[in-house]
Amino acid sequence: MRHRILYFLLLAAIVPLVLTSCEGSAASTPELYASSRLVRTTPSGARDTILISDTLHVGDTLRWYLLADGRFNTLQSFQATCDTSVFSMAMEVDTSDSTVFAKETDLSKAKLVFMPGKVYACSVWLRFIPRKAGTQEIELSIASDAGEKYSPRSWTYTSTVK
Numbered sequence: 001m002r003h004r005i006l007y008f009l010l011l012a013a014i015v016p017l018v019l020t021s022c023e024g025s026a027a028s029t030p031e032l033y034a035s036s037r038l039v040r041t042t043p044s045g046a047r048d049t050i051l052i053s054d055t056l057h058v059g060d061t062l063r064w065y066l067l068a069d070g071r072f073n074t075l076q077s078f079q080a081t082c083d084t085s086v087f088s089m090a091m092e093v094d095t096s097d098s099t100v101f102a103k104e105t106d107l108s109k110a111k112l113v114f115m116p117g118k119v120y121a122c123s124v125w126l127r128f129i130p131r132k133a134g135t136q137e138i139e140l141s142i143a144s145d146a147g148e149k150y151s152p153r154s155w156t157y158t159s160t161v162k
Helices: 002-021
Strands: 031-041 047-051 061-069 075-082 087-093 111-113 121-130 134-144 153-161
Touching: 031 134, 031 153, 075 087, 075 121, 087 111, 087 134, 121 134
Parallel strands: none
Antiparallel strands: 031 047, 031 061, 061 121, 075 111, 075 134, 087 121, 134 153
């Protein structure tokens, strides 16, 4: 009986040592979370909120809250692109810590490039103004250091502009 207890105690002491000496890493696909509401400011200055699925109007200034999340991996970049003849677009960042952004970052072009190993998540406001009517698209892309199998990832937002 004593031998079983000693074996159990020895095993209980060795297992945590072995597990803590193992190095592991996780790789996961980066995610983008977006508000279902846009903050709209009309050319007359009136401000309200609309659903992301609502019809947009030419000349409205729209702000859209987005959260880029690298999950277990650090973010490398986040960018929103569109046809500049259709939308005027820029990005606003909720952080004043400029040490996390690389020199390639350009908020006026809705492009964030992060310093390696610094950022796991970043919240931003995407601000855009529709310039002409029709069906328009904005492509959002996010990249992390998770490797080719998981990153980069992109989404397309399609809207109807009147």
